[in-house]
Amino acid sequence: MVTEKKRQFLIFLIFALAALAAPFFLKGNYLLNVLVFVGINTMLAVGLNLLLGYAGQISLGHAAFFGMGAYISGIITARYPLEPFLIMALAALCVGVIAFVIGFPILKLKGHYLAMATLGFGIIMYIIFNETVDWTGGPSGLSGIPNLKIGALVFDNDWNNYYLVWIFTLAVMLLSINLSQSRIGRALRAIHDSEVAARVMGVNARILKVQIFTVSAVISAVAGSLYAHIMTFIAPASFGFNFSVELLTMIVIGGLGSIYGSFLGAVILTMLPEFLRVFQDFDIIIYGLMLILMTMFMPGGLISGIEAIARFIAAKFGRAKDDHAEA
Amino acid sequence: MLKLNGITKVFGGLTALEDVSFAVEAGSITGVIGPNGAGKTTLFNIVTGLYTQTTGSVILDRQDISFLETEKLAALGLVRTFQNVELFREMTVLENVMVGLHTKSKSGIFSCAFRLPGQMKEEKTIREKGREWLEFTGLGDLAETTAGSLPFGKGRLLEISRALAAQPKIILMDEPAAGLNSRETFELASLIRKIKDSGVTVVLVEHDMDLVMDVCQSIVVLNLGKKLAHGTPREIQENPEVISAYLGDG
Numbered sequence: 001m002v003t004e005k006k007r008q009f010l011i012f013l014i015f016a017l018a019a020l021a022a023p024f025f026l027k028g029n030y031l032l033n034v035l036v037f038v039g040i041n042t043m044l045a046v047g048l049n050l051l052l053g054y055a056g057q058i059s060l061g062h063a064a065f066f067g068m069g070a071y072i073s074g075i076i077t078a079r080y081p082l083e084p085f086l087i088m089a090l091a092a093l094c095v096g097v098i099a100f101v102i103g104f105p106i107l108k109l110k111g112h113y114l115a116m117a118t119l120g121f122g123i124i125m126y127i128i129f130n131e132t133v134d135w136t137g138g139p140s141g142l143s144g145i146p147n148l149k150i151g152a153l154v155f156d157n158d159w160n161n162y163y164l165v166w167i168f169t170l171a172v173m174l175l176s177i178n179l180s181q182s183r184i185g186r187a188l189r190a191i192h193d194s195e196v197a198a199r200v201m202g203v204n205a206r207i208l209k210v211q212i213f214t215v216s217a218v219i220s221a222v223a224g225s226l227y228a229h230i231m232t233f234i235a236p237a238s239f240g241f242n243f244s245v246e247l248l249t250m251i252v253i254g255g256l257g258s259i260y261g262s263f264l265g266a267v268i269l270t271m272l273p274e275f276l277r278v279f280q281d282f283d284i285i286i287y288g289l290m291l292i293l294m295t296m297f298m299p300g301g302l303i304s305g306i307e308a309i310a311r312f313i314a315a316k317f318g319r320a321k322d323d324h325a326e327a
Numbered sequence: 328m329l330k331l332n333g334i335t336k337v338f339g340g341l342t343a344l345e346d347v348s349f350a351v352e353a354g355s356i357t358g359v360i361g362p363n364g365a366g367k368t369t370l371f372n373i374v375t376g377l378y379t380q381t382t383g384s385v386i387l388d389r390q391d392i393s394f395l396e397t398e399k400l401a402a403l404g405l406v407r408t409f410q411n412v413e414l415f416r417e418m419t420v421l422e423n424v425m426v427g428l429h430t431k432s433k434s435g436i437f438s439c440a441f442r443l444p445g446q447m448k449e450e451k452t453i454r455e456k457g458r459e460w461l462e463f464t465g466l467g468d469l470a471e472t473t474a475g476s477l478p479f480g481k482g483r484l485l486e487i488s489r490a491l492a493a494q495p496k497i498i499l500m501d502e503p504a505a506g507l508n509s510r511e512t513f514e515l516a517s518l519i520r521k522i523k524d525s526g527v528t529v530v531l532v533e534h535d536m537d538l539v540m541d542v543c544q545s546i547v548v549l550n551l552g553k554k555l556a557h558g559t560p561r562e563i564q565e566n567p568e569v570i571s572a573y574l575g576d577g
């Protein structure tokens with residue numbers, strides 16, 4: 001239906017305006033800084049959701065693509081006076097090519113085997129970040145990464161960083177929403193539900209899975225580059241197995257196969273540790289617990305609950321109107 | 328239209344099909360029958376490239392499709408339905424049929440993400456065509472229903488609608504009447520004739536003998552992986568070998 005598309009676009013417009021207006025209400029607030037990272041995590045969660053929520057292909061190593069983006073940008077711009085935005089594009093390209101190449105053998109695997117292979121990839125990259133000390137600075141990290149700038153505008157405070165990140169995040173969200181409502185989005189969901197039937201209908205599942213894996217990796221790499229330039233310091237700990245699990249938890253909590261669910265999950269998992277001290281000590285246990293509870297009791301994620309409430313309210317209102325019409 | 332030449336399929340030690348050959352005439356409804364485990368589904372899996380035959384070849388319209396990948400066949404006009412109903416359960420009925428139109432459109436990941444004008448137009452056509460196919464099979468009212476929540480009979484119909492949306496030359500149906508009540512089976516029979524009348528060749532694997540004898544012009548009988556007989560419904564009904572195979576003393 002055309003109206004459904006219009007409705008989707010309206011929802012996005014409201015969301016985007018709210019996101020762009022938020023800083024005006026949070027001037028000087030510490031929350032603005034947290035929302036910068038909510039933006040980065042939303043981007044990552046949307047990327048992973050395209051792969052897992054839509055195409056149904058798991059990745060337990062997505063933090064590695066995030067790290068590759070961060071390190072490629074970080075290492076080059078910390079050493080050479082090259083245009084960081086250009087290097088960011090280069091990082092995205094490199095990660096895209098790598099994901100495309102490893103995607104073919106890896107995505108032939110299914111279920112547990114795919115989980116294992118992506119887990120292995122994540123671990124290998126984590127070891128590389130740690131061991132290539134000359135390049136990455138090893139476990140003690142890489143410092144001296146410059147901030148991004150456009151002319152005289154330097155992205156070195158929360159306000160500027162917020163807009164920098166959220167312009168990318170909103171773009172990623174919009175493109176992903178478009179994709180999800182197209183023949184490619186349908187083909188991905190078809191692969192998820194029945195790969196044989198999708199193939200019989202002419203969907204080239206093999207290529208499509210690799211394509212969406214690549215797109216997902218590129219989104220993660222861009223998020224990584226932004227992260228490196230905002231932090232100006234990066235260390236392997238941010239790109240390890242724990243973070244891959246955190247991303248997975250975000251989309252399961254928020255809602256598999258939902259772009260706004262990805263945002264919701266990113267908000268929750270970025271905000272909670274800021275306010276709850278226990279989180280920082282037991283994070284992986286709490287993520288595990290959340291994953292189990294959500295899968296058992298709310299497989300559609302929190303977004304499904306919100307949608308149900310919205311439908312309930314809409315139905316109520318609809319009925320109220322009908323009553324008036326009758327009266 | 329479709330020709331099978333000496334198809335043999337061995338699974339480990341088990342010979343599921345042995346030297347099966349027959350031809351399906353264009354514009355006909357051909358039945359493939361046989362007791363459980365005779366190899367009917369295996370035959371469909373080989374034709375559609377899900378399994379690779381041990382020996383033998385499959386010819387579609389003079390083109391050798393023996394080793395073509397499954398996803399190439401829809402574009403060549405060959406589609407199928409599944410014995411265990413393979414719907415896209417989380418998607419709506421209309422979206423299921425729209426996936427059936429996948430080969431009738433070509434926008435890539437990039438033009439879809441950026442909503443290029445060509446993609447928008449294509450999307451509109453896909454949606455309209457999808458609705459037309461739902462009208463054809465009588466599922467029009469259920470367009471926005473989630474496929475997974477359809478009653479079983481409607482699910483079978485949806486699978487057929489989705490396959491037809493690819494505008495095939497030939498459709499293979501694996502037990503479309505299994506699980507249907509008698510009224511649904513009756514409606515299925517007229518739908519199958521309607522499909523044939525629209526110029527699509529039909530190959531029908533089915534256990535419901537009344538249905539097979541009613542709609543098929545030609546019937547192939549498989550037993551324990553071998554072709555037992557091939558003929559008109561009348562010839563098959565009178566064939567002593569077929570009778571003994573079905574009575575179980577063959």
Ligand SMILES: Nc1ncnc2c1ncn2[C@@H]1O[C@H](COP(=O)(O)OP(=O)(O)OP(=O)(O)O)[C@@H](O)[C@H]1O
Binds near residue numbers: 338343361365369370
């Ligand atoms: N993937 C497989 N691996 C091993 N053996 C298989 C495989 N698929 C089918 N078989 C065997 O091949 C034989 C034929 O099976 P098939 O499913 O083709 O029978 P069918 O004629 O469709 O039976 P039904 O009427 O019960 O659907 C059976 O003995 C079955 O166990």
Ligand SMILES: [Mg+2]
Binds near residue numbers: 367368369410501
């Ligand atoms: Mg079978």
